[in-house]
Amino acid sequence: MRFNTALLAVTAAGTAVADRPANESICDYYTTALLKENNATNQYTLLTLLVNTAVIGNYTQPNVGVMVPGILNPNGTYNNTKVNLVPYFDGGLASTNDGGNMGVAKNFLDGGGAAPLMKNMPADDTTSNQYKLLTHLYQFFGSLLGCSEVGMTGFAAYAGDASMYEVHKFMVLDPLQMGYFIEQVALSAASFGVATSDIEAVGQALGSLFNYRCAPKTTVIKAQGPQYQSVCTDESCPLADNATCAAQPSMSQPLVANATLADGEGRMPSGSATMSMSGGSTGTATMSGGASGTASGASSPSSTFNAASHAAPGLTGVFAALVAFLAL
Numbered sequence: 001m002r003f004n005t006a007l008l009a010v011t012a013a014g015t016a017v018a019d020r021p022a023n024e025s026i027c028d029y030y031t032t033a034l035l036k037e038n039n040a041t042n043q044y045t046l047l048t049l050l051v052n053t054a055v056i057g058n059y060t061q062p063n064v065g066v067m068v069p070g071i072l073n074p075n076g077t078y079n080n081t082k083v084n085l086v087p088y089f090d091g092g093l094a095s096t097n098d099g100g101n102m103g104v105a106k107n108f109l110d111g112g113g114a115a116p117l118m119k120n121m122p123a124d125d126t127t128s129n130q131y132k133l134l135t136h137l138y139q140f141f142g143s144l145l146g147c148s149e150v151g152m153t154g155f156a157a158y159a160g161d162a163s164m165y166e167v168h169k170f171m172v173l174d175p176l177q178m179g180y181f182i183e184q185v186a187l188s189a190a191s192f193g194v195a196t197s198d199i200e201a202v203g204q205a206l207g208s209l210f211n212y213r214c215a216p217k218t219t220v221i222k223a224q225g226p227q228y229q230s231v232c233t234d235e236s237c238p239l240a241d242n243a244t245c246a247a248q249p250s251m252s253q254p255l256v257a258n259a260t261l262a263d264g265e266g267r268m269p270s271g272s273a274t275m276s277m278s279g280g281s282t283g284t285a286t287m288s289g290g291a292s293g294t295a296s297g298a299s300s301p302s303s304t305f306n307a308a309s310h311a312a313p314g315l316t317g318v319f320a321a322l323v324a325f326l327a328l
């Protein structure tokens with residue numbers, strides 16, 4: 001919390017925004033602008049503020065007057081369509097890649113939820129799923145945003161799963177869900193006084209990296225080399241140039257693991273309840289092998305299956321958006 005005073009003083013005074021020199025990364029420039037000394041500790045703090053605000057909404061007092069609804073807001077909207085990414089984070093959907101060839105549910109809010117984030121921490125502990133997710137986000141986005149001190153004491157380099165496609169493939173996110181996620185990152189940056197031109201650059205970088213289906217391998221973390229990074233994998237996502245869909249098959253929408261928590265997102269297990277889906281309901285993790293996947297069933301009749309019609313479930317989007325943000 002010690003950085004807050006300096007940060008808020010600067011942002012309140014409106015001095016954070018200025019012309020960033022072309023030879024300075026977004027991370028380094030705004031660390032200096034907001035926290036003065038450009039070292040590993042302060043760069044990590046900047047990423048903590050940025051990510052935590054994107055995830056839970058604006059919590060610092062004051063900011064420059066930008067409201068950030070937050071990725072974990074169940075009442076999100078994008079393009080006038082409701083988006084609720086919460087079930088991807090709270091274990092409501094079987095959407096993580098921890099289960100081999102099928103998605104499994106996992107609670108990523110097991111380290112105290114929003115409370116520690118509001119204290120500029122990733123979690124209450126260092127062993128929870130929440131701690132791992134948040135610190136990975138700080139690290140991944142730190143690299144994306146060009147933090148010069150990544151890898152130094154105080155800012156460990158990202159060493160998690162190398163492929164964002166693999167991390168997010170069972171989430172089956174759609175363009176509205178991706179749009180909401182990236183918008184929260186942009187709003188978070190704006191709330192700290194980041195210049196519009198820099199926000200647009202980050203948004204474009206994130207969009208080109210994550211928002212296309214079947215995109216060829218791209219390097220984000222140098223030490224990890226080129227990797228499949230597509231996070232938008234729903235059928236409604238635009239197809240990348242030089243698409244490599246055989247390597248990045250689309251999956252069925254994630255199964256509901258806990259209907260209360262799922263809150264209407266995802267797909268009910270076949271045979272249960274009132275589902276009457278046509279094509280897409282066969283099995284968990286059905287691989288389509290090509291660009292035309294199983295997701296076509298997603299928009300068919302079932303009322304529990306609202307994901308395809310608006311923002312797809314996208315907790316992995318958190319990861320993705322954060323990553324992309326840092327990439328510049």
Ligand SMILES: *[C@@H]1O[C@H](CO)[C@@H](O)[C@H](O)[C@H]1NC(C)=O
Nearest residue numbers: 021022023024025028029148
């Ligand atoms: C950026 O360029 C300016 C002017 O050429 C130079 O003074 C400064 O040291 C450079 N900064 C970095 C981080 O290379």
Ligand SMILES: *[C@@H]1O[C@H](CO)[C@@H](O)[C@H](O)[C@H]1NC(C)=O
Nearest residue numbers: 036037039040041042153154
């Ligand atoms: C970075 O600078 C801050 C003061 O702004 C200081 O508290 C911190 O210890 C420094 N970190 C490193 C790694 O030197």
Ligand SMILES: *[C@@H]1O[C@H](CO)[C@@H](O)[C@H](O)[C@H]1NC(C)=O
Nearest residue numbers: 058059060064065066067068
């Ligand atoms: C978020 O930002 C808005 C706009 O500045 C402000 O009205 C609101 O009080 C902030 N919320 C919190 C929790 O700081």
Ligand SMILES: *[C@@H]1O[C@H](CO)[C@@H](O)[C@H](O)[C@H]1NC(C)=O
Nearest residue numbers: 057069070072073074075076
């Ligand atoms: C979301 O909307 C519901 C219904 O209007 C409301 O009860 C709930 O408090 C809202 N939640 C948040 C976090 O805004």
Ligand SMILES: *[C@@H]1O[C@H](CO)[C@@H](O)[C@H](O)[C@H]1NC(C)=O
Nearest residue numbers: 078079080174175176177179
């Ligand atoms: C949002 O709406 C605009 C205007 O209708 C449209 O051009 C754009 O494609 C939409 N974006 C998404 C992700 O649906």
Ligand SMILES: *[C@@H]1O[C@H](CO)[C@@H](O)[C@H](O)[C@H]1NC(C)=O
Nearest residue numbers: 215216217218240241242243
């Ligand atoms: C697609 O592949 C062709 C041939 O390898 C290459 O010239 C072109 O630059 C690629 N396009 C993109 C967007 O990567």
Ligand SMILES: *[C@@H]1O[C@H](CO)[C@@H](O)[C@H](O)[C@H]1NC(C)=O
Nearest residue numbers: 090092257258259260261262
């Ligand atoms: C679903 O989640 C709710 C809220 O956490 C919990 O109370 C309930 O026991 C869960 N249901 C099942 C079947 O696990």
